[in-house]
Each structure stands twice: as C-alpha cells, then as structure tokens.
Amino acid sequence: MTTPHPMPGALPPNGGCPHGPASSTTVPAGHLAIHGPEFSANPHAIYNQLRALGPIAPCEIAPGVYGYVTTTYRSALYLLRNTPEVFAKDPRHWLALRDGHVPADSPAREMMQPRQSALWLDGEDHGRLRGAITDSLGWVDTHALAATVARIADQLLDRISTRGRADLVAHFADPLPMQVLIEMFGCPSDLGQVIVNSVAKLFDTTQDSARTNADLESACLAVARLKRDQPAADVASWLVHHPARLSDDEIVQQILLVVGAGTVPSTNLIANSLLLLITDDQYSGDLHTGVRPVADALDHVLWEDPPVSNYCPLYARYQHTYEGIRLPAGVPILVSFAAANSDPALGKHSQRRAGNRAHLAFSAGIRSCPAPGLARVITETAIERVLDRLPDLALEVPVSRLTRRPGTFHSGWTNLPVTFPAAAPSATHSYGVSR
Template sequence: MTDQTLNGPDAPRGCPVAHAGADLARLYGPEVSTDPHAVYERLRKEHGSVAPVLLEGDVPAWLVLGYRDNRRVLDNPRQFSRDARIWRDWLDGRVAETSPLIPMIGWRPDCISQDGEPHRRLRGAVTDGLYAASSRGVRRHATHFANKLIDAFVDDGEADLVAGYAEYLPMLVLTRILGLPAAEGRSLVESCAQVLKGGEQALAHNDRIIEILGELAERKRLEPGSDFTTALLEHPAGLDPEEVVSHLRLVLLAAHTTTSNLLARVLQLVLTDASRLAGLVSGQLNITAVVEEVMWNSPPLAVLPGRFAATDLELGGHHIQEGDLLILGLAPGNADPEVRPDPEVSVQGNQSHLAFSAGPHECPGQSIGQSIIEIGVDVLLHRLPGLRLSVPPEDLGSTGSTWESRLDSLPVEFPV
C-alpha cells in the first residue's frame, strides 16, 4: 500500500498514517506551544472523542480526547498494549532511531514498556522500592530542601517560584530517594525538561540522564545504602543492570516532571485566589483539596505516551489499525463535556481524574509527589507571610509541548 493510497480518497476513515501533504493537526509547534487547550477542543469538534494527529517529525498518531475512551485504553492492555515493539510506523522504518519521540515512546526494559507478567515483575520491584523510600522520610527531606531553597531568596523580598522553587524542590528530594548527590540532581533538571520538550537536544539529554544513573547504579553495587537504587539492585525480582538503570530513569523523569509542574500550578492557583490563600494560611482549607482541583484542571502531563493497538478495532467511531500509536489526552479527557458539562462545578472529593493515568500502569509514586507538594506549599506560606503575586494574574504565561504545558514563571514579592 502506498502513501498516496493511504492519504487519498480510498483511505480508511480517520486513518492516521500520514506523510507529506497530509492535512492533519500537528501536536507540536507554535499553536500547541501557546494554546494547547484550544487545539484539543478544535480536534474534539472536528473528530469527536478520538482525533488523528501528527507528532514531531510528522509521525502519525491517534489522540484520545474523551474521558471514557481514555479509560477504555488505559484499562485494557490486551487491546491497547504498552509495548512499542508492535508500533507499525517503527517496524516499517518511518520513525528514525534519532527521533526526539524515542525517549518518550520507544521501548525500554522497564515496567511501563511491557504488559502481563513482565510488567508485574518489574512494577513489583518499583512499587516495593518506592514504598521503602516513602517510609524513610520523604516529608522530612521535602521540608529540609524547601527551607534551603527559600533561604536563597528570603532576604530579597522577591522571587520566581517556578525557576527558584518548583523546578528544584522535587528533584532535590529525588536525589535523596535515589541516592544521588544533591549537586548532580540540580544539573538533571535541565535534562529532564529537554526530554519532555523534544527537539534536537532530547536524545542527547536522555543519554546524559542514562549515563549519570548508570554511574549511580555502579556506585550502589559497591556501596549499598538506604535508597531506591539499592532497593532495585537487591530486589528478589532480580533486575539486570539495564533494567535497573531504565527504572531509575523512569522514576526520575516521571516524578520530577509531574511533581514540579503540579507544584507550580498549585502555587499559581493559590496566589491568584485570595480566598484559597487565606484558607490555607488559616488552616480552614486543606491543601489536598487544592491539589485535587489542579489535577482535574491542569494535569501535570497533558498528554501521556503511548499505547499501541494490539489488533484492528474501533475507538470513538474511528477504525484503529493493528500497530497504530495512540496517545492519551489526560487534559482534554478531564475536560470532556460528557463527564463535566459544567467545568465550574466543584470537583472537591472527586478523585476520578486522569492526572495519574489509570489501569495497570497507573503511577505508583503518586503519594510521594503529593507529599512533596503539600510540604512545599505549607513551608512556603509559613516562611513568607504576606506572600503575593508581583504581576497581574493575566500576565502569567505557559509554554506547551506535545506532552505538557508548563508555567513560564511565577513572580512574587513578600515583606522582608
């Protein structure tokens, strides 16, 4: 079958296999960078709950926009596999090994790249390691590093809470959990951001992360400690060296990216709403309720990679072919008018959002991330009484990519 046939009038309805000249929405570039939500809603109007899109390099995919369709994909690994080795465009040579999509979508020997028993074996090691780490003082580490970060700007009377706080607090806590030196963790912030951003530097930064974590694993083989790395090395599941490094990378990327983004969005919501700020300071409002609201309205990963159709099937009125790539629209799924006809209605107490994914691959470290956020907000508000935005709320901007929308800055001022 030729590209011309696939893109011509005889193409199956909604077929995402598209190349030069195809008129499909691109889930990257200027429009997504400035207003991804407008892109999602336009696609929903044009295609329904599932839309054909192009990813970076004009790689075709299906973007799942509907809440119920997202849950169907996430809950059914037999129909929608996480194993990229069945990705048809990869098998047919249409995706280069140097594609910036590979760090996010390509197969790795980790638990999120596999299903069934291999997944259960590896996820068990990760879950056990994270449980052990969370019982060894995550909240204490978060308190320590939150205070250290605040110490750096407390005498200035002003700060950018994205660049000076939210971007670094989760990574510094992760250095303790993984067993990395704090200085090394700081340098990894940029590399994690570049992998999510995509572009020419994504692969180089991904390689740098793997190199640093490979060296960490070697050190911990010789000098075990009370950390996640040692827990993986010593787990009864018997992870090989490549599996250990792959899971260190997975936890580092997933935990830092989602937690830093979520922390920034929680702080944005608190500082742009005087009643929420007053409620938190007085103790009348629980920070968990604010975090829950943000997870509905601004999930830290807007789009989650990726699933692959294990067979030909129908989804959202479209014919999905075996080997097609599907990416999960967590942000548009949370905003689906079929489940949230009035987005202004309170979601307090409703934990059925998609922010942490769902099904067998649901995020196993969400309690750690939530602890870091709760401590980060609590310490900040108590250390800096009188904290307020130094710009109008409408001046706060975000930059989107295929996978996320990050707050650019959060300038604040406070009495010294």
C-alpha cells in the first residue's frame, strides 16, 4: 500500500504526483475550489463533487494554493490515526511553501505556516506543548466557567432584550466567546480585543493576513510577559509557569492556538445551533417543553454543520497510496470534518445522532481537541441563557437570505437576525458557585 523512501522522517524530496511529474508547483488536475462565494453558498454541493473524485480529492485551498482534501469519514480517520508516522503535521514539509511558491499574502499561508505550536509540531515537541495546554485547561473550574459564561451572556442579553430584535451573531455569538476567553486567560481587555479580532480575520481568509498575524503575535507576547511578572489563577499564567518551561515564542503560539480554537469555532457553534433551534420544530418544540436537552441540538449541529469544516493539514512523508489515490510527499492534505460527517456511507439517520459523539467535529487521535468539555460548557450555557431570556424567538428573514461567513476553514453565519417579545432587563441573576 505504501512505498517509503529510505528516510521517512526527513523532509520529503519532490515525490511522484498522480497527475504528472512532481514539483513544489504541481497543480493537481481536476481541482475544485474550497473557497470563494460558490463554495460558501453551498459547501456540501462541492463536497459531493469532490467525493465523486475519490476519498481524497485534489482541491484549490485558496487562490493559487493547491492540495488535497479528504471526502469520507474513513479517509479522515485514516489520516488522523496515521500521524505522525505516515502523515506529518509540521508545515516545513510543505514543498510549495519551502520553495517560495505560496503567495506571501495568501490567507492559507497564515493559517497553515510553521509555528512553535502544538498544532504544527510532531513527536516530542508536540507532546511537550500539548501537555502544557491540556494541563492548563484541565485546571479550569468548570462550575466557575459556567457561571462566567452565564454572567457574560446575561450582560449581552440585557442590552438587547428591550429592543424586540437583534442580530444574534453580532450581539451575542461573536462577543461572548471572546469575553469568556479574555477572562480565562486573564487578559487586559485591550489586548484581548486585539487577539480575538485578529483570529477572526485569519479564519475569514479575506483580510490582510500578514498584518493581522503580526498584530496577533504582538498582543499574545504582551500577555505572556505580563503573566511572567504578574501571575494569577488563569490559563495564561498556568501556561507561562508550566513545568515544561515554555519560551516566550512558544507561549505566544499556544495562546494563539487556544484562543483561536475557543473563539471563532465557538461563535459558529452557538450561531449554528441557535439557527437550528429557531427553525426546526423537531428541536425547538422539545427543547421548550423540556423533552430534549440543548446537548442534543449541539450533537446534531456538530454532525451536520461543524464549526471548523476543513483544517488539520497533513503532509505525506513519502509518496503514499490510499485506496488507489497516489499522494505525493510534501503536498498539503486538509482533513474535511464537514465532508466526513456528511459521508453517505455513514447512513442518514439524523434522529440517532443525539448523544452520538462519533462525529469528527473535535478531530480525532493525537490531534483531537484538548478540551471538548470546556467547549460544550461554553456553548451549552450560552444557548440555554438565550432560550431562557428571549422566548418565542423567530428568524426575521427567510433562511435563504442568510449568508455564510467566507473561508475555507470554518462554517458559520455572517448574521442571524431575529425578533422576540421585548422585555425589561433582568435585575438579578444567579450564577452558581465559583472556585
């Protein structure tokens, strides 16, 4: 099934391509774009076309940036379970990037370039940095976190409850994860704002990515230096003072990683779930009568519309064949969580997906999300506060008039305009027991 080179651990030489001689500028034949207006308007139509090409299909990741993407549940798991032995995560294996053929202003470059981050390293370096992240997140008190989310949610809802209409993305789903992560990391508000706004721009892949990345790293470095001098009971301090003894650059990249994973994806998950609850009687009716919990709606969304749709780029260490598809070394292969979860081979039994967490929305294997439980605490608590505070929610426009956020890597909505009976802000709230 495989034909390894003598030194599979080394950076790959130019390997064979299934469509012709290999080089760092090889453009896979028959590629389909997984970016742009057509893709954003109907990504599953593109996934179906890609799936018809094979379990791993050639694609254009961003303008002028080419690679492959998994199209089935089985192929996604195969890649995730065979890293780092067969597929490396380190972007230094990316031949086109190494040889200067990825445009300097490409949004894909900023989302996929080498960083001293657990997300991008293999072997012992990955284990050391991931251990620091999982330990630091593991020290978060989930009861205190739920209380923090509820408090922030109520503050945001107090601002819109008297109006009778709101955009639940701009007024709620966007700012809530940002404010929660700022508190979790003990960030001063000005630095926290820069960090989260920059992460959002990188995910959208339509902004000035190089400038955005520079702003982001500068703000994270300021947080790291602050926590070295003034540690507190927060995630940033725990990272800075972890026994793994991370350097300033490593701390910057781990903060960037956790904040990036905890904000934009959480925004998408909250908004995607609220849209389901507003428009699907199967869920909204049962949730309001107490028959079905919010967790079931989240499970449905994590299967049907995962907030991170295509990511986790991997690189074959040597020319590799998977189910008849020849994969050249050094060409990025994105794992499509959205295509995997919608794979027709899994069957279409949406009613059985409540409580079924075999989806790949949180990835799998050694690259899985280090804190899916915290993500669920944040999103479930936020959604529950909306349902409690804004009864009788209705979408203000037809679903067909909603637009998806642009980008290759994530799936969410630009806005979610709703109406509801206006009510006075609640005077008091109870948020449970903190640490």
